[in-house]
Amino acid sequence: MAIHLFFDRDLCKGCQLCVSLCPRHILALDSAPNAKGYRPVCCTDESACVGCASCARICPDSVITITKD
Amino acid sequence: MTVIYEKTRGLQNTPLHYCPGCGHGIVHKLIGESLDELGLLDTAVGICPVGCAVFAGSYFSCDCIEAAHGRAPAVATGVKRTHPDQCVFTYQGDGDLASIGTAEIVHAAMRGEKFTTIFINNAIYGMTGGQMAPTTLVGQKATTAPDGRDPATAGWPIRMAEMLSTLEGLVYAHRVCVVDIPHLNEAKKAIKRAFQLQMAGAGFTFVEVLSPCPTNWGMEPLEANRWLMEHMAAYYPLGVIKDMGGEPG
Numbered sequence: 480m481a482i483h484l485f486f487d488r489d490l491c492k493g494c495q496l497c498v499s500l501c502p503r504h505i506l507a508l509d510s511a512p513n514a515k516g517y518r519p520v521c522c523t524d525e526s527a528c529v530g531c532a533s534c535a536r537i538c539p540d541s542v543i544t545i546t547k548d
Numbered sequence: 549m550t551v552i553y554e555k556t557r558g559l560q561n562t563p564l565h566y567c568p569g570c571g572h573g574i575v576h577k578l579i580g581e582s583l584d585e586l587g588l589l590d591t592a593v594g595i596c597p598v599g600c601a602v603f604a605g606s607y608f609s610c611d612c613i614e615a616a617h618g619r620a621p622a623v624a625t626g627v628k629r630t631h632p633d634q635c636v637f638t639y640q641g642d643g644d645l646a647s648i649g650t651a652e653i654v655h656a657a658m659r660g661e662k663f664t665t666i667f668i669n670n671a672i673y674g675m676t677g678g679q680m681a682p683t684t685l686v687g688q689k690a691t692t693a694p695d696g697r698d699p700a701t702a703g704w705p706i707r708m709a710e711m712l713s714t715l716e717g718l719v720y721a722h723r724v725c726v727v728d729i730p731h732l733n734e735a736k737k738a739i740k741r742a743f744q745l746q747m748a749g750a751g752f753t754f755v756e757v758l759s760p761c762p763t764n765w766g767m768e769p770l771e772a773n774r775w776l777m778e779h780m781a782a783y784y785p786l787g788v789i790k791d792m793g794g795e796p797g
Contacts, residue, residue: 494762495769499770500728536577537726545554546549
């Protein structure tokens with residue numbers, strides 16, 4: 480079973496609520512800014528994701544979609 | 549492939565205009581998810597406020613009406629009385645509900661109007677640039693209270709949920725926040741219960757959400773959430789304030 484995270488980069492405002500809640504500490508801000516000028520969130524190690532969806536649920540801008548296959 | 553989490557169909561695919569870390573977006577999602585899960589989304593009517601959430605009608609997937617400042621409960625009264633089988637809710641901030649619209653919310657609760665109010669309390673006027681609100685904490689700084697709110701001249705913050713709970717027409721009042729997943733779960737439960745009680749015809753239902761305003765509080769989003777729990781939740785206690793609803797059936 481592999482879990483995949485999809486980020487709608489240009490919706491992200493870099494608030495880091497998701498980063499603070501990730502139990503595996505695998506979310507961080509990208510170094511490159513998005514179209515709005517914010518540094519959007521990205522995943523540093525998708526294979527470590529447990530699919531708890533805390534990040535996606537707390538995100539005010541619905542940036543994150545999570546799937547498994 | 550299985551979807552573990554995706555954006556609720558209760559919200560449109562419109563980018564939100566709110567500031568980074570603002571609680572409005574999270575509460576919008578909870579309302580959209582709740583309406584969808586309860587099968588109310590296709591017929592629900594939202595009444596939107598003036599303030600930061602003035603564009604809420606562009607975000608919710610259900611039909612929405614924009615009310616004059618503070619008058620959402622009056623509009624909701626008309627909509628609910630003419631459409632008693634549909635879920636009707638107002639979405640209001642503290643400047644809208646606890647200041648210019650105090651008369652409307654008090655009298656809607658007094659009459660026991662059978663709609664739901666989602667009240668976003670961030671203890672400040674957001675859209676207009678951080679002025680002192682009726683809900684601003686004692687000592688909290690605002691652009692119109694640069695040394696902090698002084699009760700000698702500005703009085704004390706209003707606990708709306710407690711105040712409205714003294715009215716017979718209000719059957720459910722619950723204060724929640726959305727700073728982390730356990731609190732978010734509680735908030736969603738409260739919103740769903742309010743909608744269920746409304747649809748059962750129980751009476752007026754009220755959910756107050758303590759919500760961070762990092763921009764006007766002058767804080768980073770995570771710092772704002774910590775401040776909320778430390779200071780706001782100390783003055784505005786979280787939990788069920790009143791529940792006369794019983795089983796919504």
